[in-house]
Amino acid sequence: MAIRAFSGRLTALAATTGAALVTLTAPAHAAPEPLSYVALGDSYSAASGVLPLDPKASPLCARSTANYPHVIAKRTGAALKDVTCGAAQTKDFAGAQYPGVPPQLDALGQDTDLVTLTIGGNDNNTFISTILSCATAGLGTAGQGHPCKSLYGDKFSGDIDTKTYPAVKSALQAVKNKAPNAKVAVLGYPWIMPPTAQKGCFVKMPIASGDVPYVRDIQTHLNRAVQRAASETGATYVDFSQSSEGHDACQPIGTRWVEPALFGTNFVPVHPNALGESAMADATMGALGMH
Template sequence: MVIRAFRGGRVAAVAVASGAALAGLAAPAQATGQPLPYVALGDSYSAASGVLPLDPSASPLCARSTKNYPHVIAERTGAALRDVTCGGAQTKDFAGAQYPGVAPQLDALGADTRLVTMTIGGNDNNTFISTILACAAAGVLSAGQGSPCKDQNGTKFSDDIDTKTYPAVKAALQAVRNKAPDARVAILGYPWIMPATAQSGCFAKMPIAKGDVPYVRDIQTHLNTAVRRAAAETGATYVDLAQASEGHDACRASGTRWVEPALFGTNFVPVHPNALGESAMADRTMSALGLG
């Protein structure tokens, strides 16, 4: 997810069978002394848009960082990474070119792919950008009081997630399965952007009205639930970041937060994971997959 208006989208218990399955997938590559073929797909939460340094092999439009969680995973495991993550990606960009010169992400997959990771869905229907912009504008106009964004929008964002985002994510995951039938596929939930309740002093960094803080959080919960459901129905592993990212939202201090705020943050793309967040996302993904 790239929020263009600003200009820059604990782990679940892992069954023993999951680790065994991964070992089975990794064995052919390891038996020949070759690293695990790994393809990273997804949006700016996968690309770490806003974190420096940028990946020189990527289009500048993707704002892909060499510190994104796929690079961290590859560095820690020795996997052979093909990274096609791109800021602003939607599910439609799996099958179609997102930008001129940027190939459809599915083109990176093949019969030899053994591991695929991604975050995707947050940009479909402009869910993240529309939520943040609408609720920030409403928060400023209300001087941070009440729940103006919820009052104005109701269930609109959640309804779009149910009727549009969920089936699109499910279809994207199935397309990945079709292109890489022998790969282990993992899709990450999005780490918390907002805390569960309004935090003192956070309005200066995230101008969301007090009553809309739980509303924004609920929209993100809704999105992650849709992603989890799509994963379960396509045989993918869902990497749950809800418990792990609690207390690391954009309202926290630098060095604690995993997601940078809209204002006074350190990333050149706001409301996105920082390097600490990307490293934590790598940790949770490796744990969920039994890697390392």
């Protein structure tokens, strides 16, 4: 009986040892590959004007390491390839924007998992023309009336409809073609101006009182064009029409997401600050279900 019992214990020990050896020698599960993330787009994606600058980028792009793509990559562990560049237009997706700055589409491939971008605001110089033209007009009337609307009427909105919208749609389709397996998110532009003249800030944003809603309407028109292009190409649109309300350039530091033309903190005015970029990252991750 004692011999049989000892033999049984040896058998049990051998089985246990064998199981342990299998456990020790079995290969560990490989760590999942990080998300392959490519960030495209203009200065709102590059966070132009926010320090610190990205040493990997051309100085002409004024790209920040505090931009929303870097925030998303840090939070998710994604492998980020950031080719955002200040002043980019849709044409810079397929062509070199500056010497040494290749076409943005070159960063995409079959293995790209995620693409984010803002684009369209610089086409036809929509942003810069609206702000500069309306600020100049506003200064000419000491902030009274609606001189910009009187001068330009539907010009900006017309350009958005006939030129910007088809260009953005074409650019998004090109992104889809280069990265067919990627989830694509195109962001709207956070509010620059408040909704009414009473909430304007002529000292910081020299837009005449009657032109405050006019400038706001132009941005609404642009965002709707981008949203339409996103819908028609299967991209996710990240909407800031509600979340950025009350965070426009007329708000105080710590509340505003976009810096004003004068007396702001960014070295590039009328662009998102670090708080705005972080909020853009939050909204994008929420829209993509990445929280």
